[in-house]
Structure formats: C-alpha cells, structure tokens
Amino acid sequence: MEEVLEGKDATYLLTDHHRLDKCIELLHMRFAQHAWEDILTIADHLHSLAENMYNEAQKARSQKFPYLFKAERPLVFYYGFSYLAKGTALQKLGLYDQAREYILKYSELGWFSGLDKIGWEEVERFKFFAKANLFVNDLLSGKLSVLPEYVRFLEDNPEELLPGLVTIMETASLHLVNVDDLLERFSEKIEDFGNLEDATNRTHYFRFLYHRAVYYTKHQRYQDSVQLILLFLTSYNMINDADFKRFVVLFEVYRQYASGEQIEQYQNICKELLKHEKGISISDDDIRSR
Template sequence: MRVVNRSLRVEIEDQMKLHGYNLNQVAELTGINVGNLSMALNGVSRAMTIRQLDALARVFGKVPGWLYELYTEECISEEKLSRPRLIPYLVRCAEVGRNDCIEPVISKILDNPKNVSVIFPVAEKLFQKAKYKESARFYQLVVDNVKDSFSEMLAMSHYRLFLIAQGTDAETNWKSVIQFEPFRKRLPENHQPAALLKLAKVCYSLEKWNEVERFAEELIELSSILNELKALEELVIERHLVYYLGMGHLFKGIALEKNGLYEEAKKVVQDYSDLEWFLRPVDEAGRKDVESFKVFAKANLYTLEVLMGNDGVVDEYAEYLENLNQVNEILSGLTTILKAANIYGFCVDQVLERFSWSIKRFTMFDNDLINSGRHLWFRYHKAVYEFTNGRMNEGIDDTICCLSLAKKMNRHEDFVRCVSLFEKHRGQASMQQIKHYQSIVIRGEMQEK
C-alpha cells in the first residue's frame, strides 16, 4: 500500500513515468525551456510557475486546476510570501473554480494585515478579464481588511464593487451608491470622471433627481479643473474630457427637467449645445462627442417645449426622432410625448401609429440600467393615455407590462402605482388579463415572504 505523502514534484514525476516521457519530451510538448523545466522540477533556484503547471496538466490530460492544492508550497514559506507567484496563482484558482485552494491561502496571507496589498492586484486582474463575480470576492476582502479610510486601494475596491453591483434591481443599485459615494473623491483623478458619471446614471435610473444634479455639478466642476491641469500634465482617462463635461451638463439639465424647472433646464441645454471651445487637445473622438451633444441638445429642447405644453412641436419632434432612427432616443421621446399628452390632453394617436414598429422593439432594453426604467414609464404613460381615450384593453395590457417591469426591477413604488392603476380598471379586464395580473402579484408576494 502506497504511503500518502503528496508533493507537487513527486506527482509530476509519477505522471512522467506513467506516460513514459523523459525531460526533453515534456519540455517539447509543453513549450517550456528544458533548462528551466529541469530547475523547476528539481527546485534549484527556480520555483515552478502556475503557467508551467497548467502546461504540464494539458500534456498529462488533466483538468484545469490540477495539483493546485499542492502549489502553495511554491508561494508561501515560513519566512515570506512570493507575490510574483501568489497573484497569478489566486487568479487562476478563481478562474477555474478552485475555491477550496483560495480560502486557506487567504487565511495565511491575512495573518499579517499588511499583506492585503497582495489581494488587490488579484481582484484587478480578474476585473480586467471580465471575471466580475470572482473579482468581487477579493475586492470585498480589501474593503474588510484595509483600515486606512483614505487608501486609494480601498477607494478603488469600493468603486469596483459599485460597478459590479449594477443591474436592474433598484434596491441593490441604491445600496451600492450609498456604499461607494463617500469614497468617490478619494479615487485616483483619472477614475473620478467616469465614477461621477456612473453615479449620476445610477441615480437617474432610480429617479433620485437631487442626487443626479449633485453628481452632475461635481462632474462639470471636475472636468473644468482637469481641463486646466492638462496644460501642465497629460491625464489618461477613459474618454475625452469634453465628453464628461457634456454629460455633466446633460444630466444636470435632465434633473432640472424632472423637477419641473423647465426654463432653468433650457439654459443648461444651451451649455452643451456647442462645446467646440472646450476641445483641447483636438482629436477625432472629441469632435464626435461635440457633435453628439448637439444632437442631444436639439432633442432635449423639443422635450422641454412639449413638457411646457407646446403641442405645435409634437409632429416636428416626431419627425426628428424618426430621422434620428435610434430606438433608445425614440423610447425617451415617446415617453415625453405621452407624459405631456396626459397632462395637457394632446391627441398623439398618429405618433404612436408612426412608431408602432419601434415600440415593439422596446423590450430589447429590459436588462438595461437606464432604458429599462424608461420602458417602464413609457408603458405607464401609455396605459394612462389609452384609458383616457377609452381603449381599455390596450390600457390594461400596458399596465400589466409596466407591472411586470416594476416587479423585475424591484421598484416597489412603481409596482404599487401599477397595482392601483389596474384595480381602478379591473372591471374592464378580460379573464385572461386578470389571471396574468394575479400571477405577477402573487409571485411578488411569494418572493417577499
């Protein structure tokens, strides 16, 4: 009976014997330099890398993660940790699902709290590989173990967790805003513009208009300051600064509009209608952004005119949306037109008919942070419009659609609003519509329990 005394090198040597391979053959099959392979297997001045172990696993026909439980001897000794080996090892463990290997290693790393600096680059490498769920685990370890509240590493970990958390669940999104917000100004400057824009977008999706305005104003101020600093030092950011300046004005204008401050919103729209003056340095990406904001400004001026009761621009606005031919902009525009129609008594039947094909495509946005909320409000305003015009069947269908979206996004106030709207018109609903409605409401009650 064989004595169980496993080690990395013994296991590899056993596999070489089993397959009848000598050192030169293994080196040729793995692509590893024979000298390096010899030193790694003999433990002479060179430890084995995780890439070499993976290459050996492929040659021996083993599954990814083979012998990872033994690899820790290459990374951790009684005297010290080897960062160059630990970081890629933990990344690979996360990628192949060897969670059983991660826990004991993390425990040893955190015997000394200063070693949390080993964990952060693991999280970053996973994040860059779009392994978001896997990276969140390591970012959370940083958050739980870094005690310096002004640490950039801590701020970045909060930022990444905020980004990872985003979806269509309203409660989760708001919780992530609350957790990240105190750290936004402690990020490295090159990350701050994108972070402020993301905060504004999430709060937009949650209809937190005061917060949208606050983050938008911060973004405008930061963009202006960074633009001045760029004359002294080139700052590498995700997009041209003109994009962030424009988005700051755009979201500020939207926040003012949503709070009913239409004249103030018009002034802000003018601020981003022509941003040529801000282009420094001049590049193609910046010019494209400037042209995009000209389009946004024209659309949003139509929006404000319609919301102020000017029905004379409705057809012109509809033609503009049709020529623009962008489904997300059509969704936003039709939502505004229907809202105004319900307030002022416009007839917009011809507009709905004109965009009937586009309306069928709005379901494509149901997993989108911003447009899923727009789709919900489009259905709500359309339901109210249909009821007002005596089209009960269409109104009930739109109400049920709105109710389903609110349930999916965990938006309780909107859900209650839709329930109230349905109950008001229950008497005109068909048996099939009532059953559909009840299935959504009952499913929601069971989930809450």
C-alpha cells in the same frame, strides 16, 4: 456634497481623475433611482472638477508643460455630461426654463481647447443630444407646435424612436393631446419594442407602457390601460421594484374598470410572484404563512 459623494458609494475617490469617473458612476446610479436633487449636487461637483482640470490644462499649455490626463474619457465628455445631467434633472423636476439653459450649454462645445479626434466626436454627440433634448424639453413644457418636427426627427433617427415615444406619451398625458394617429403610425415598431432585451431599451419600453397606460386613462379608455398594466406585470422578472410598485398602484386605482378576466389574470400574476417568497404557502385561493 460629502454625504452624496463620499458615503458608502465612494469606493475609489483617490484623485481628481478618479473623481470624474466616480461622479459619472454615481450619476447613472441616481438616474436609475430618480434622485433628481442628488443629481443636481453631483453634476455641480462634476462640473467644478472638470472646469478646474480644464484651467490647469490651459495653464500647462501656455507654459509649454505637459498635462497628463488619466480619466476614462476625454475631458470635454465630463464637462458636457455635467451640463447634460443637470439639465435632465431640472427637466424631471419640471423646471423647464432652467433645463433649457443647460441644454444650450452642451449644444456647442467646439470652443473647448485641446480637442483631439475623440474629443471632437464627443462634441458632436453632445450636439445631437442637445437637439433631441430641446425637443423633449419644449414638448414637456407645453410647446406642442414642435411635435411634427420632432416626429420627423424620430423618423430620421430611428434609434431615438423608443425614448421619443416615451416623451410623446408623457406629453400627451400632461397636456391632454390625442396622439392615437402616431400610435397607429408607429404600431409595427412598437410591437417590436417588446422583444428588446438590453437593459436601457427595456427601461424605455416599460416607461412607454406606463405613460401610454396613463394616457388611456386620461381618455377614459380604462380597459386598454389595464391591459397595458398587465402586459408590464407579466415581465416582472425583468423590472425593478420601483417600477413594479408604480404599475401595481396604477392597477389598484383602476381595478373597478377591469374585466373579470383581467382581474383573474392580475391575481394569477400575484400568485406566481408569491411562489418565490419564502415562508408563504399558496393553495387555490388560500394564502398563508408557513
């Protein structure tokens, strides 16, 4: 635990209250890095901290003593987030039955004592997250019968459509389901997603492109897959190195199916990237160190 929480990332672990927010910060960082094992460790630590503080608050109330809570969010948020983070990591590791247990844990936090208006709002948010994530967990685990209900859920909650389509494409690839009708159904929305600029939605959009590209390869639509890979790579200034490497590897695996025009486009993208590298000179097709 100390290696995860008290290394170079730990900049202000001063009190338990600070530790709560530091855990949230580290969890977001590890999510971006896909460090699922670390997330399990940090989530357990966050839960232990939140539970201890909840018990302390309960004891103070029973003795009619004030209990000063100084974190950025209500205590119920940290309690629920510890379950959400662990459930998500377990899901990413393919441990769907265990993930489901944790989703159910944050699906109903109304028993949490001492909730104020903001606290109740957090309870409702976690209830909504749990509903969405149960669909996701069921689909990824192969319970495809919930797909029509999930699609209705996405239509009723348009803010969930983009991450929802990521789940649908990943499910389609994992379980060889044809979802062309859904891609057509949401085609106008999908076109709009390419114009989103905030970091979270860009991340969802790139994941959607990746899983859609994989989906096309599973259905032997290789040139369609290559075209999506190129669409991703043209956004290189907005993507992280890990995602870039995944798409480059995907292109190289399916390079044999690319058209001459697609290969030329790929080479031009690579040349454009190399222009920004120090010590490398490009002249026509000749690339050399300076």
